[in-house]
Amino acid sequence: MTDKRGKERIIIHIDYDCFYASVWENLRPELRTVPLGIQQKSILATCNYIARERGVKKLQLIKDAKAACPDLVIVNGEDLTPFRDASRSIFNFIAGTLVGTNQMERLGFDEIFIDVTALVDHNLALLLNSAPGDTFSFHLTLSPPHTTFPINLHNLPPYTHPSDSIPPSFSSLSLDTSGQAQPPETIRLLQRLYLATHLATHLRTLVKSTHNHTASAGISTSKTLAKLAGTINKPDAQTVLHPTTTQAFLDKFEIGKIPGIGRKAATIIRQLVNPLIEPEEQLHEEWFEDVKQKVTVLEVRTKLTQVDLARSPLGGTEAAKVWAWIHGLDDQGVGAKKTVPSQITVEDTFRSLTRAEAVMEVLDRLHSKMLSRMSSELVEDPEAAGGVGKKRWIAVPKTYRLSIRTRKHGFGNRVSRSMPLPSWVLSGVINGDNEGTVGRLSREMGWNLMKRALKEEGEERGWDLQLVNVGVAGIEGAEGGRRTIGEFFGGKGKQTVREEVAEVEEMDGEWELWEEECYVDGEEDEDVWGVCSVCGGRMLRFTLEAHARFHALEHSEGMDMDMA
DNA sequence: TGGGGTCCT
DNA sequence: AGGACCC
Incomplete structure (x- = not known):
């Protein structure tokens, strides 16, 4: 659309x-x-x-x-702490590099999607309006302070898919590999992908030089295609998809490899393509039996119809999404940059956990980690960052949740119970009273919710825990204590991000004035930004603490x- | 078969 | 509260 x-x-x-x-x-x-x-x-x-x-x-x-x-x-x-810290540090570094680009989304600890549409279009306009030359200064920022990096207009970084399908020289993009003239829309799209390819290389180079992590990247016109493109050349490499060959590219993938089609959906679809059982004999449960056959996107597209998918246990809504994805149509927007998580959970697994005292020890340990993470991820401490002022909440969780898995309940199935998060937990975090708060959490919250869950699952006696998970949820983003641009315009989160980009483009040269108005909280802007004393990186002040832990761990x- | 996360129903 | 999906 x-x-x-x-x-x-x-x-x-x-x-x-x-x-x-x-x-x-x-x-x-x-x-x-x-x-x-x-x-x-x-x-x-x-x-x-x-x-x-x-x-x-x-x-x-x-x-x-x-x-x-x-x-x-x-x-x-x-213990995921070092991985989480490194992940956040790189993410914040890239966010600080692409100032003005707000659609930047983490997936797990090791993946990032960036919608560079506005940035690339901005640079393409600059390039097409400048005198022809061998190099071009790519502008990394859409708002001050401005930074650039040079790109060589005769050299496209490897790789393209299909191989060599995009010429290395910017000025040759108007012709295809056989010298045939291309339609104007194709030329323009190739030019945009060309610039994005250089940008991806630059970002990977920066990540390597600042954080010493190699990365692989994919460049394309949707989340699905970019992610799949990145799997072609792997480690420390990247791939841009030629935009007119995306269907052929998708057709070769096994259906379960398409992002968004997980084990359940893939199993249903494989059964539809290759039924092992006569239709009359198919019972509902048998739909989920894993038959381990390989079914390609091409087979799904040509042997089934969208109606076949819709009539299956997938249902109409999922079927429509799957049908679109396998035809290269992927509407999923890249979410707005998030600096606070929407939940914080801590868990541990066991072969067997049956004694009450052992359970209390586990709860204490998990709660202690939970409180530390609430403090480092949700509280801004000006003094820890070398300034003055009181601690304050960046965002506050609404609920406490306990999740367990028991031997009887088995496999992936968790049972959870939750309660409103009492205010004494919040005070405990701010006052640094970890010990008192941990004990009270385990006795008054964790243990009670666990008894409730076990009782309601009919496991009051003889229970045996395999997993205990505690956490806080319902953390609604205050995004650095200020309202985000989207909220300022009365929208909510993801859906509005594309419109924001459009607004930014229209405001054009008046960015500074615009930036003032983005924030309606009344605090000074200086306040929000900090500079790392070790590497000089510019980042949101409350992220400095995790960033500092990242430095502290280097070579420790x-x-x-x-x-x- | 981990220790996390997201969003939707 | 659970379930799908992601790493």
Whole structure:
């Protein structure tokens, strides 16, 4: 629907290579040259490329990984703090680099989508209005302070898909590879992708030089295509999709590889394409039996209709989305930059947990981590950042939630109970009374909700916990304590972001005036921004603390390592 | 088979 | 409160 030609969005997807392993390699540089795996309980969360060459796989059982690679070095990755800090630091760094670009969304700890449409269009206008030359200064910012980087107009960074389908020289984009003239809309789209490709390379270079993480990137016209494009050339590389060949590109993927089509949906679709059971004999439960066949997007498109999908257990709404995705139509907008999470949870898993005292110890430990994270992610402490002033909440959670999995309940099934978050928890965080607050949380909140959940699930006696998760939720973004641009215009979140970009474009040279009006909270702007004393990076002041922990961990000693 | 996250129903 | 999806 936003696919008016010439107005396609331009999306960059960045994915840091084997991120957890890379974070550990920065903590302990000697790990760079050995096969390295990151352990969480009985599985390897991820591993570096040296380990992969030796036959180690992501999400493999530890014992299988050790069998494949006996000298695998294993580190524990159950505490996500270093990964979370590095992830936030890189995200904030990129956000600080692309000032004025607000559609920037994290997926997990190691992926970022950036909608660079406005930025690229701004630069294309500059380029087309300037005298022809061999280089062009790409403007990274849409608002001051302005920064640029030079791009070589005769050299397109590798790679394109299909190979060499886009000429390396900007001035040659008007002709296809056989010298045939291209339609104007195609030329313009190629020019925009060309600029975005240079930008992606620059961002990857910056991430490498400031944070020492290599990344892979995909450049295309939607989230789905950008993400899939990034899988073509992998590690430390990138791929731009030629815009007229996207259907052929999509057709080759197994249906379950399409982002948004998960295990349930993929199983249903595979069954529809290749029914193993006569229709009359199909019972509802059998729809979900995993038959492990490979069905490509092409097969789904040609052997089924959208109506077939809609009549399946997928339902009409999901069917419509799937049908659009596999035809290269993907309307999903990149969400607005988020600096506060909407929930904070902490969990641990067990083979068996049956004693009340053991449960209380677990609750204490989880609550302690929960409070630390509330303090570092939701509270701004001017003094910790080297200034003066009182601590204040950036955003406040509304609910407390406890989630458990019991042996009887089994597998993926969690049961959860929640309550309004009492104000004494908030005071405890602000006053730094961790010990008192932890005890009270475990006794008055966690334990009671657990008893309620077990009772209502009929497991009052003989319970056996496999997972305990506690957290706070309903954190509504105050985005740095100020209202966001979207809220200022009376919109809400994601849906309004495209309109914001349009507004910014129209305001054009009057950005400074505009920036003043974006914030209606009355505080001075200076206040919000801080500069890191170690690397000089400019970032939102309340993010400095996590950023500082990122620096503190660089080359630090003393984290546990287990040589297998 | 982890320890997180998101949004939708 | 649960379920789908993502890493």
